[in-house]
Amino acid sequence: MITLRPELRTIADWITAGSRVLDLGCGDGTLLAHLRDTRQVHGYGLEIDPANIVKAIDNGIYVIQTDLDAGLNEFESATFDYVVMSQTLQAVHYPDRLLDEMLRVGREGIITFPNFGYWRNRLQLLAGRMPLTRTLPHTWYNTPNIHLCTLHDFQDLCAEKQFRILERTVVDRAHRSSLPMRLMPNLMGEIALYRIKRR
Numbered sequence: 001m002i003t004l005r006p007e008l009r010t011i012a013d014w015i016t017a018g019s020r021v022l023d024l025g026c027g028d029g030t031l032l033a034h035l036r037d038t039r040q041v042h043g044y045g046l047e048i049d050p051a052n053i054v055k056a057i058d059n060g061i062y063v064i065q066t067d068l069d070a071g072l073n074e075f076e077s078a079t080f081d082y083v084v085m086s087q088t089l090q091a092v093h094y095p096d097r098l099l100d101e102m103l104r105v106g107r108e109g110i111i112t113f114p115n116f117g118y119w120r121n122r123l124q125l126l127a128g129r130m131p132l133t134r135t136l137p138h139t140w141y142n143t144p145n146i147h148l149c150t151l152h153d154f155q156d157l158c159a160e161k162q163f164r165i166l167e168r169t170v171v172d173r174a175h176r177s178s179l180p181m182r183l184m185p186n187l188m189g190e191i192a193l194y195r196i197k198r199r
Contacts, residue, residue: 004034006175007112010193011084014110014167015039019081022046022106024068024098025088029056036060046072069093072101080106089113090145096157103163103198112193115170117150117186134173135190151186158196167195 004012008031015021017039023032026045029052035041045063047053056063064074069092083106089095090113102109114135115121121131130140138144149157151170158165170181170189181188 004030006171006173007086007191007193008034009175010169010171011086011110011112012039014195015041015082015084017041020079022072022075022080022083024083024085024102025091026056026061026063027052029059029061029063031084031086032056032061033059068098071097072105075105077104078107082106082108082110084110086110086112087114090148093146095147095149096161099157099161099163099196103196108166108195108197109163110193110195111154112191113149113154114145115151115186115189115192116148117152118190119187120190122187133190151189151192154192154194158194162199163196164199165194165196167193169193 011031012034015035019041021032021035021041021043023043023045026032026047029045032043032045035043045056045061046066046068047056047063048065048067053063053065083102085102089111092098099109120133124131132139136145155165170185170192171177172190
């Protein structure tokens with residue numbers, strides 16, 4: 001049985017059975033394998049790390065080695081029902097362009113990212129330090145993250161691009177929600193999950 005990390009369970013719940021899915025930064029293909037086995041999803045993964053590609057192939061996933069900063073030109077418009085990007089948005093050079101591409105090749109986009117507005121991050125910044133937390137575990141000099149954002153930043157970009165937010169969830173690292181997170185998501189949410197589409 002495949003074990004999904006917490007936010008992948010929410011993503012899986014948002015995806016309709018029998019859909020066509022493209023997973024950007026698919027890692028070892030765990031999400032796509034789960035969707036294939038439980039929801040009869042037809043999927044492809046894009047990944048840059050050769051070790052992850054080998055694991056994805058071992059999981060029976062169709063995977064293409066590519067750098068997401070190069071775009072999604074190999075795919076025609078409206079090829080997929082969902083394009084997923086989990087914990088990868090903050091690590092690409094042009095997140096705004098990649099979001100455009102996601103909603104060109106897919107009907108909906110599902111994005112998760114660490115919320116830089118989370119209160120523990122803010123406290124560390126007030127102390128004059130770059131945040132180091134469970135969702136941002138790298139030090140400033142070895143982090144893969146180059147474009148961190150808050151919920152407000154992401155929602156502003158969606159408004160600018162005229163993307164419609166269909167669903168939003170904020171959780172902690174253990175995928176728990178709470179009343180404070182629902183009342184003050186940008187301050188209390190550790191991980192943000194969005195489902196978006198073009199207007």
